[in-house]
Amino acid sequence: MLALPVKAATMLTAAGALLAVGTTAALAGSATRTSATSAPAASHARKGAGAWAFSGVHRALIKSGVNWYYTWGPDHHGIASPRGVSFVPMIWGAGSVTTATLGQVKHEGRYLLGFNEPDNAGQANMTVARALKLWPRLMSTGMRLGSPAVATGAATSGGWLDRFMRGAAARHYRVNFITVHWYGGDFVTSRAVTELKSYLKAIHSRYHRPLWLTEFALIRFGAQTTFPSARQQAAFVTAATSMLRRLPYVQRYAWFALPATSGDGTAGLFHPGAVATRAGSAFEAVHP
Numbered sequence: 001m002l003a004l005p006v007k008a009a010t011m012l013t014a015a016g017a018l019l020a021v022g023t024t025a026a027l028a029g030s031a032t033r034t035s036a037t038s039a040p041a042a043s044h045a046r047k048g049a050g051a052w053a054f055s056g057v058h059r060a061l062i063k064s065g066v067n068w069y070y071t072w073g074p075d076h077h078g079i080a081s082p083r084g085v086s087f088v089p090m091i092w093g094a095g096s097v098t099t100a101t102l103g104q105v106k107h108e109g110r111y112l113l114g115f116n117e118p119d120n121a122g123q124a125n126m127t128v129a130r131a132l133k134l135w136p137r138l139m140s141t142g143m144r145l146g147s148p149a150v151a152t153g154a155a156t157s158g159g160w161l162d163r164f165m166r167g168a169a170a171r172h173y174r175v176n177f178i179t180v181h182w183y184g185g186d187f188v189t190s191r192a193v194t195e196l197k198s199y200l201k202a203i204h205s206r207y208h209r210p211l212w213l214t215e216f217a218l219i220r221f222g223a224q225t226t227f228p229s230a231r232q233q234a235a236f237v238t239a240a241t242s243m244l245r246r247l248p249y250v251q252r253y254a255w256f257a258l259p260a261t262s263g264d265g266t267a268g269l270f271h272p273g274a275v276a277t278r279a280g281s282a283f284e285a286v287h288p
Contacts, residue, residue: 046251047241047286048088049269050215051258053078056274060258061085063274063284070214070254072116074105092116093124097134106141113179113214114138115148119160123151128163132171139174146179149214154180155202165207177210177251178203185220187228189235192218193243204249213244213253217267227265234282241286255283 048068051057061069062082070088071079074096081087089105090113091097105112117123118131131148138145153159161178168175182199184192196216204211218236220226228236237255244250260268260277269280276284 046253048252048254049258049283050254050256051076051079054259055272056270057258058082059274060270060280063276064258064269064280065284065286066258068252068254069258070113074101074108088113090114090116091138093118094126094130094134097137102137102141106143110144111146112138112141112143113146113149113212114175117151117181118148119153120151124148128160128167131164132167132173135168135173144176145174146177146212146214147175147209149179149181151181154178155199155206157206162206175209177212178207179212179214181215182213183215183217183219183221183256184236185218185222185226187218187220187232187236189232189239192236193239196240197243197247200247200250210251211247211249212251215254215256216240217256219265219267225265227267230266230278233266234278237279237282237286241283 046067047064048066048070049061049064050072051061051069052071054060057078058080061079062085066085068086068088069076069079069081070090071077072090072092074089074091076087079087087108088111089108091101091105093115114135115124115126115131118126118128126148147161148164150159150161154161156162165175167173180200180203182196184195186192186195200211200213218228218233227233241253244253255269256267257264258269260271260280266277266279268277269283270276
């Protein structure tokens with residue numbers, strides 16, 4: 001599935017955007033983790049963005065200063081990766097688990113992102129049992145694997161991700177890092193940053209693995225989707241990325257999203273032609 005319609009659906013259906021921090025008990029069966037899955041995180045977060053093809057995307061990637069990007073798919077059709085900027089492929093859902101696709105992603109580097117919001121009926125929409133059944137095929141690529149990225153409740157005991165990770169531990173499956181999404185509905189910068197930090201801390205306390213925050217922004221979901229002002233979104237970009245760089249277990253983060261569209265309010269970073277929005281200018285100023 002193309003990245004743009006997939007993520008447009010996410011913005012309209014991610015009812016779990018206002019995330020409640022779950023319990024922080026350690027994952028049972030942690031003794032079964034291999035040295036690969038428990039490897040320490042990098043000492044600083046690495047700056048990235050979710051992207052899809054648009055006019056000026058190559059220039060926008062350069063201006064943004066990202067180290068990496070992804071497209072919610074196995075390739076980056078229509079996007080030429082700038083020098084020094086890596087692409088990370090994703091196996092979006094069950095339908096993407098094919099011999100051809102798994103062969104393709106092995107040529108895209110050493111990291112592979114798992115299923116996209118399997119707990120969301122509008123996204124990958126997978127049961128835990130189905131995801132676990134398919135996981136060995138992702139492992140067969142030999143790439144470092146990111147967990148399925150749930151829409152909500154990543155730190156919640158008994159939640160989708162918790163059940164997946166318990167199942168993976170019981171089967172001795174490899175999950176090298178945890179990927180998570182977060183959308184904040186409180187537009188006061190200090191409170192939003194504290195909420196995000198608490199959520200990430202709870203996730204790390206539960207699974208004891210490096211984290212990749214692969215979607216985040218300020219968006220309030222509900223009967224009517226609401227966005228902060230451009231000034232508020234830009235202030236959050238600055239404060240949140242500063243906080244993320246101080247969390248040693250956050251290996252990478254990716255803003256949602258590189259393109260600015262009519263449906264994303266103030267979250268998008270660049271208009272066509274690589275013209276920065278206010279949030280985009282703030283993101284450009286972030287040094288990874």
